[in-house]
Amino acid sequence: MYAFSNRVETLKPSAIRERMKFMSKPGAISFAQGNPSPETLPYEALKSISAYMFGSNPASFLQYGLTEGYTPLRLTLRERMQRRFSCGEDFDELIIVSGAQQGIELACKMFCNEGDAIVCENPSFIGSLNAFRSYNVQLLGVDVEPDGMNIEQLEETLKKHSNIKLLYTIPNFQNPTGVTMSLEKRKAVYELAKRYNVMILEDNPYGEVRFHGEDIPNIKSLDTEGIVIYVGSFSKVLSAGIRVGYVLAPLEVAQKMVVVKQSADVHTNLFAQVLAERFMNDYNFDGHIAELQKIYGRKCDLMLSCMEEGFGDRVSYNKPEGGLFIWCTLPGDIDPARFSTQCAAAGVTFIPGNMLAISPTDCTDAFRLNFSTPSDQQIVEGIGKISAVLKAL
Structure with missing residues (x-):
């Protein structure tokens, strides 16, 4: 009945967003x-900051606010990007966006x-893939190995x-x-x-969530040529709901992104920006990060322990040093669709x-x-249910 534009005609809903609808079952x-994890959300601190903001100068x-963001x-x-990650040259500018998702979409x-x-890791973040698809671009996948992109495959693709x-x-x-x-x-x-004159879009929402191992320099820290657009976010370290992200990019790129953003939402939620800035400066932000790293490390180790006991060697999986996810691969004798349904x-x-x-x-x-969202009890029970299905199949 409705004639949608070519850009959105073939777009499908986010698989994750759709699956969330079916989780109302008791x-x-x-x-x-x-x-x-709800354990990582600093409720009292944000409540206190909010009260102060409304009591001082709410106007x-x-x-x-400025499209570039709250100064x-x-x-x-x-x-922090310079001190913590050695990122940001004199030719770079940092702007605030409405979640890292907006920075990714605007870059495309x-x-x-x-x-x-656009060359992407395969598999990759569904939100970014759908943003790219909305512009009718061709997605060229490069396999992900245990230490990152397959470099030989990447070079062949670029050639x-x-x-x-x-x-x-x-x-x-x-x-x-x-990985x-x-x-x-x-x-x-x-x-x-x-070499091939391609801009890098480096998405780093999980960089602060390292609970094992040593930090590795970001690609942006290598950027002496002005070819890296770095996208960061508060979603995993403060609150996903405030929708505050940031982009560190060469000045000319950042300035153009500001112009493009003006036609999208004028500026990012100013209350949320002030909230994030006050938390970073008035509270122990590094201590907060260290605490959530402990929480996620514990939850990841718990899930891995349950998987080792319940899955045995039937399912192969990685053991991440950070982030929120564990990637699993089924044996060839199990039908994936039937497994998921059961x-x-x-x-x-x-x-x-x-x-x-x-x-x-x-x-x-x-x-x-995902091990960040469920409670410890749900991790134990959920992996137990998956293990039972595996045994039945």
Whole structure:
């Protein structure tokens, strides 16, 4: 009946958002989401900051703000990016966006015409893939290995296609695989992007959520040529609901993104920006990060322990050093669709791998488990239910 535009005609709902609708069943356990743990949300601190804001100068955040973002927050983030991650050259600018998702979408809008191509890890974050699809770009998948992108495959892809505009990667605790790209591969990705004149879109929502191992420099820290657009977020370290993200990019890119953002939402929620800035400066932000790292490390170890006991060697899976997800692969003698259906019938859901792949025929034998959102009791019970289905099959 309705003639939608070519850009959105073939778009489908987010698999994760749709699955969330089916979790109203009493007693149902979801490993499908990627929300922060309620244990990590600083309720009292945010309540106190909010009361202070409304009691001091509410007009300062109830009016329109700058499209670039709240200046004190931008300065605080710029300083932290330099101090914590050694990111940000003199030619870079930092702006605030409405969640990292907006930064990713705006980058695609800025650089890609219809028919252009974007190189992505396969599988990858469904929100980014759908944003790219909305601009009718060609998605070129590169397999994810235990230490990150397959570099040989990446180079072949860059050689073969002349219309690649962006190289999208989640190098830290990749969603959905949980894989962390090695420093060697980060350097190789940067050199290839430089050689083939392709901008890198580095998505780092989980970088602060490392609970095992040592930090690896971000790709943006290698950027001496101005070819990396870095996207960060408060969603996993403060609150997903405030929808505050940020982009660190070469000045010309950041300035163009500001113009494009003006036509989207004028500016990011100013109250949420002030809230984030006050929390970073008035509270022990580093201590808060350390505490949530402990929580996620404990929850991940608990899920892995339950999987080791319940799955045995029937299912292969990674052991992430951070992030929110564990990527699992089924043995060849189990039908993935039947497995997923029977788990849902048993009262536990997760995201099948092909829903997170570039093509629905990819990653059909895999599934993603989230350990941040469920309680410890739900982790134990949920993995027990999956284990029972595995044994039955």
